[in-house]
Amino acid sequence: MKSHLYKIIHTTCHTDWGGLEKRVLNESLWMADKGHQVIIIAPENTPLLQRAKGHGLNLYPMSFKRLSALSDYSRLIRIFNQEKPHIVNTHGNTDSKIALPAAKKALVPCRILSRHISTPVSNTWYNRLLYKKLSHYTFTTADYTRRHLQDVFNLSAQQVFSIPSGIVEPAALSPKDEERKNLAAKLNLDPCARFIGFAGRVSQDKGVDTLLQGFQKAARHIPHHLVIAGTGEASFLGRMSELARDLNIENRVHFIGFQENVWPFYRSLDCKILPSVFEGIPQVLIEAMYALCPVIGSRTGGIADIITHDETGLLFNVGQSCQLCEMIIKTIDHPEATNERAQNAEQKMKRCHTIETMGQKIIRIYQSHFNNT
Structure with a gap:
């Protein structure tokens, strides 16, 4: 293929606004800025489609529900035949099962299944069909997931790639002490209050x-x-509020809801904690590390890929609250070592985890595919 400009379609069945949806939008906007045509197909009135409006992207609402699977499949074939994309990239379980067969039927030349989470994948006949026949490539966000899929489906290094989400760098970061005081004022606390936090x-x-x-x-x-x-x-938020009361810490635990701009939040913290049971490489962790916020994460999936213990952050075993306690105290009581880890993490994020780094890696895969077909 002579031109290196592509028409790319992303599909997702997800309706939330989290790391997956941010990845789809940020990647789409980066590609569009480079001159590629980008189309997003997602459920109507979702945050992803709402935020994508006004950016010059083509948008198609699609329900991606079990009862509409056949009609969605037929409609996707019509869209693919009409738009004639070079690439279709699916991002959710339900849409992958519909969009990949439709893309193959429509003879889309490059089909990608993106897997954003690190939960195990079973070696069933249908999963073999998805990962080995219907898609040309699988994109994961973590090396842990890439290695797992290679082992389960006997995929080659040319079939599955680990491409962590890249962050859109902020124009500037505000002073940490200023944001800490702003958060204290927001929570009606003493201006000298200190914070550790969670985002996600x-x-x-x-x-x-x-x-x-x-x-x-x-x-x-x-x-x-x-x-x-x-x-x-x-219901879960209620249970967690009740747990805080049972633990007699309700006066020191604050649920502040969704934050549109997370950078001031990260800057206000002395430590950001991500204690996930399973995880890809989470964008919230990359953002916190970029913002020079010390991090603690559970030793699972992509978290252990991105945090090198005692070098860019601290790790503890999943579900081990006593170990987490030790890591929190270690972070707070040893500020010099903590600051050194935070600086190492920031340098790693700037070097390896920006939107530019991610986008260029994806473009190289596209180019290799079309150069070899």
């Missing part, structure tokens, strides 16, 4: 219960408040 979906798989238990153990040794930024199901 507030759910069981993110280990929020372990976070509260670890903080409760550390709270008697440190003066900090725990601030939890993000949304989740009302």
Whole structure:
């Protein structure tokens, strides 16, 4: 193919606004800025489609529900035949099962299945069909997931790639002390208050219960408040609020909901914690590290790929609140070592995890594919 400009279609069945959706939008905008044509197909009135409006991207609403699978399949074939994309990249379980067969039927020349989470994939006949026949490539966000898929499906290094999400760098970062005082004022606390925090979906798989238990153990040794930024199901949020009361830490735990601009939040913290049960390489962790915020993560999936223990952050075993407590105290009580880890992490993020780095890696894969077909 002579031209290196591509028409790319992304599909997703997801309706939230998290790392996956941010990845789709940021990648799409980066590609469009480089001159490529980008189309997003997602459920109607979702944050992804709402935020994509006004950026010059083509948008198609699609329900991606079980009851509409056949009609979605037929409509996708029509869209693919009409748009004639060079690349279709699917990002969710349901849309992959519909869009990849439709893309193959429409003879789309490059088909990609993106897997954003690190949960195990079973070696079923249908998964073999998805990963080995219907898609040319699998993109993962973590080496852990890439290695798992290679082992399960006997995929070659030319079939599955680890491409961590790249962050869109902020124009500037505000002073840490200023943002700490701003957060204290927002929470009606003493201006000298200190904070550790969590950002992301507030759910069981993110280990929020372990976070509260670890903080409760550390709270008697440190003066900090725990601030939890993000949304989740009302029933789970209620259970976590109840757990904080049961642990007698409700006065030092603050649920502040979704934060549109996370950079001031990261700058206000003395430590950001991600205690997930399973995870790809989370964008919230990359962002915090870029913002020179010290990090602690659970030793699982892509978190262990991005945090090198005692070098760019600290790790603890999944679900081990006592270990988390130790890592929190170690972070707070040894500021020189903590600052050194944060600086190492920032340098690594700037070197390896920007949107430019991610986009260029993807373009090289596209070019290699079309040069060899």
